[in-house]
Amino acid sequence: xxxxxxxxxxxxxxxxLFVLLFVLVVGLLxxxxxxxxxxxxxxxxxxxxxxxxxxxxxxxxxxxxxVSAFTVNSGAMRQHIADLLGRYQRYKKSFELEFINPDTExxxxxxxxxxxxxxxxxxxxxxxxxxxxxxxxxxxNALQRLSRAAEPWVVFVEGHGERSPFGKxxxxxxxxAQQLEAKGFHLQGLNLATAALxxxxxxxxxxxxxxVNFLPGEVxxxxxxxxxxxxxxxxxDPDGMFGLEPLAEQLGVSFEPGVIVDPxxxxxxxxxxxxxxxxxxxxxxxxxxxxxxxxxPRAAGVMVEPQGQWQADGFLFTTERSWSxxxxxxxxxxxxxxxxxxxxxxxxAAVTRSLDNDIxxxxxxxxxxxxxxxxxxxxxxxxYLGNGGNLDLGMNMVNWLSRDDQLIxxxxxxxxxxxxxxxxxxxxxxxxxxxxxxxxxxxLSGLGIWLKRRKA
Numbered sequence: 001x002x003x004x005x006x007x008x009x010x011x012x013x014x015x016x017l018f019v020l021l022f023v024l025v026v027g028l029l030x031x032x033x034x035x036x037x038x039x040x041x042x043x044x045x046x047x048x049x050x051x052x053x054x055x056x057x058x059x060x061x062x063x064x065x066x067v068s069a070f071t072v073n074s075g076a077m078r079q080h081i082a083d084l085l086g087r088y089q090r091y092k093k094s095f096e097l098e099f100i101n102p103d104t105e106x107x108x109x110x111x112x113x114x115x116x117x118x119x120x121x122x123x124x125x126x127x128x129x130x131x132x133x134x135x136x137x138x139x140x141n142a143l144q145r146l147s148r149a150a151e152p153w154v155v156f157v158e159g160h161g162e163r164s165p166f167g168k169x170x171x172x173x174x175x176x177a178q179q180l181e182a183k184g185f186h187l188q189g190l191n192l193a194t195a196a197l198x199x200x201x202x203x204x205x206x207x208x209x210x211x212v213n214f215l216p217g218e219v220x221x222x223x224x225x226x227x228x229x230x231x232x233x234x235x236x237d238p239d240g241m242f243g244l245e246p247l248a249e250q251l252g253v254s255f256e257p258g259v260i261v262d263p264x265x266x267x268x269x270x271x272x273x274x275x276x277x278x279x280x281x282x283x284x285x286x287x288x289x290x291x292x293x294x295x296x297p298r299a300a301g302v303m304v305e306p307q308g309q310w311q312a313d314g315f316l317f318t319t320e321r322s323w324s325x326x327x328x329x330x331x332x333x334x335x336x337x338x339x340x341x342x343x344x345x346x347x348x349a350a351v352t353r354s355l356d357n358d359i360x361x362x363x364x365x366x367x368x369x370x371x372x373x374x375x376x377x378x379x380x381x382x383x384y385l386g387n388g389g390n391l392d393l394g395m396n397m398v399n400w401l402s403r404d405d406q407l408i409x410x411x412x413x414x415x416x417x418x419x420x421x422x423x424x425x426x427x428x429x430x431x432x433x434x435x436x437x438x439x440x441x442x443x444l445s446g447l448g449i450w451l452k453r454r455k456a
Contacts, residue, residue, distance in 0.1 A: 031063060043409065051089045054140040056243075061124060061147050064094040068121040070102050071113045077118045122146060145184030152185050152203040152402045157222075159191040160242065161211030163235070163377055170383040173208060176394050192218035200226040203402040208235045209377035215242035222247055229355045231370045231401045235377035238300040252310060253353050253373050256301030256341050258326035260375075262332055264319045265295075273325075273333055274298045276318050276347065284315035284350055286372070286400040292389030299376035301345035302326070310355040314346035316374070348374040350400075370401050 050058075060142040065088075070079045078099060078150035089095045102109045102117070112121060112130065122129045122142050129142040156165050156173075165177035165187050177187055190198065190205075198205055198221060205225060214222075223246060225325070226232065234247075241248060248254060265275040276296040294316070301324050302427045304312035322343035323335050335342070376382055380394045422430070 018184060022054050026212065044374045051090060051136065051140075051302075054088070054118070054136060054143075055091055057140055057143050057147060058088065058095075061092075061143065061430075063125060064096065065143070065146075066098070066123040068098050068100050068123075069118065070100050070109065072116050072117065073099070073101055074237070080134060081118060081120075084136070087136070088139070121428070123348050141182050141184075148184050148404070151201075152404075153179055153199070153201055154185045154204045154398060154402075155188050155190045155199065155202045155288060156206045157192060157210075158189045159193055160214060161383060162179045163208040165189070165206075165208075168382070171209075171378070171381050173380055173382070175382045175385050176380045177392065179391065179395060183395065183399075185402075192221050195221065197221055198230060200228075202230060204231050204233055204398055206233045206235070207244070208233075208380075209237045210242045210244075211239075215243070219243060219246050219340060223250055226250060226369075226371070229266070229367070229369045232372070233397060233401055234371070234373045235379055235380065236300065236302075236373065236375055238298060238375070248440060250307070251371060251373070252305045252307040252312070253349070253351070253377060254303045254305075256303060256324045256345060257323040258300070258323055258340065259329060260296070260299045260301060260318060260343075260345060261317055261325040262322040262343075262346070264321055270295075274329060276322060278316050278318060278347060280317040280319075280344070281396045282313065282315045282317065284313050286350055286396055287315050287393070290389065290396065292392065294389050295379065295384065295387040296347060296376040297378040297384060299347055299378075301341065302347060302349050302373055302375045304349040304351060304373070305401065306351065310350045310351055312349050316347035318343050318347060319343050347376065348372060366402075370403070372397050372401060 067085060069078075069085075071077045071081065081099075082097070085095070085097050089097065099100045099109070102114060108114075114121075114130075116132050117128060118134055120134070120139070120142075124133070124143070124146040126148050129146055131138050131142050154165075158164065162174045164174070164188070165180075166172075166174060167172055182185060185203075192198075202225070205222070207222075222232075222244075226247070234244075234253075234262045236255060238255070241255075259274050260276045262276040263273065264277045265273065268277065274297060276299050278294045278296060281290050296316075301318075302314070304314075306312045314401065320343055322345060323393075324341035324343075324345060325333060325335075326339045326341075327333070327336065349372070351368050351373065355367045355369055373396075379387075379390045385391050385394070
């Protein structure tokens with residue numbers, strides 16, 4: 001091609017136009033990167049992404065959330081906090097993070113009682129929470145507590161040998177109670193023999209496996225609490241009602257005779273036949289999306305025939321192979337068609353009714369009174385709480401009863417296969433390979449190439 005003055009001018013113009021378009025594209029990409037962000041989490045269990053439970057909590061908090069992080073101006077701690085809380089900021093624009101150097105604000109540190117580097121102060125609607133644990137579970141639990149405008153009280157009936165929320169015995173409920181406190185619930189024991197009534201600020205009243213009979217006056221206090229629209233969690237056992245027959249009649253509740261036997265438990269290396277395995281949760285909102293197996297030792301079937309305005313739904317169902325054994329639980333146990341009750345059996349029921357006379361304002365929906373009756377209390381005990389999804393189910397029950405339907409347990413996330421364990425021989429092979437054999441191969445290859453070029 002012949003180069004002329006005109007062709008040179010055309011090439012120069014094309015080059016100038018290319019540079020201008022290139023600068024324009026780079027500027028446009030820079031502008032788009034400021035307005036739009038895209039991130040992908042490729043970790044094995046999405047440990048760098050907020051769980052659905054945390055996102056749900058943020059959606060329940062429409063106003064601004066302020067977080068003050070007390071740490072020095074530099075270092076890995078500051079970056080870790082920024083990365084961790086940045087996950088929350090991506091879902092909520094009004095989530096503000098401020099770093100405060102404890103060395104320059106000693107008076108504030110003393111007033112707030114800051115004790116460790118990296119401690120967080122969370123503020124929402126004038127309420128405060130301080131946490132020292134830097135993980136999603138601790139932060140979201142604190143946000144749950146802040147999101148509760150009122151202080152929910154879970155009151156445990158005592159004085160009849162019930163499972164204690166403050167007891168350390170295997171059959172007690174201390175571990176579960178500690179989880180409730182971590183979620184912002186306040187716990188209190190109540191002896192009905194010395195109380196005039198169940199307090200009006202009770203969010204959930206818990207009857208957890210009594211061992212001696214209630215007095216008639218105590219039962220009337222519970223019936224009065226129910227009549228006033230109170231919410232109840234009744235953890236019954238197969239040993240009897242212990243004077244609570246009037247309450248059962250009021251709710252239309254009865255229990256299958258005997259103890260549930262489930263041969264399916266043997267598939268999970270459980271040799272005790274009185275352990276019931278539940279994987280069928282029905283369609284109730286309390287167990288919406290719940291897919292984890294739960295285990296119930298020595299449970300009784302629950303039957304409900306709703307009375308009056310009450311409505312009832314079962315939500316825990318045993319397997320078809322199970323049955324309620326009315327005979328002696330010793331030796332070889334077989335199903336007796338004449339005496340035993342065939343499965344599947346309902347282990348729990350949710351009983352509800354609308355309180356038409358309890359309306360917050362003209363546009364509010366009538367409140368719903370909620371009661372849960374479970375034919376077992378062992379599944380929440382210190383011994384069995386960690387089995388399967390028992391803890392999550394127990395938390396869901398209290399959240400649903402206290403009308404915090406959206407607040408659920410937040411799973412902790414850990415890195416999968418985050419460590420590599422090698423034998424001594426494997427470590428020696430890798431070490432000698434990288435320190436001796438690989439450098440030797442590279443040296444010999446270079447020497448061979450040099451000799452070949454020298455001969456040429």
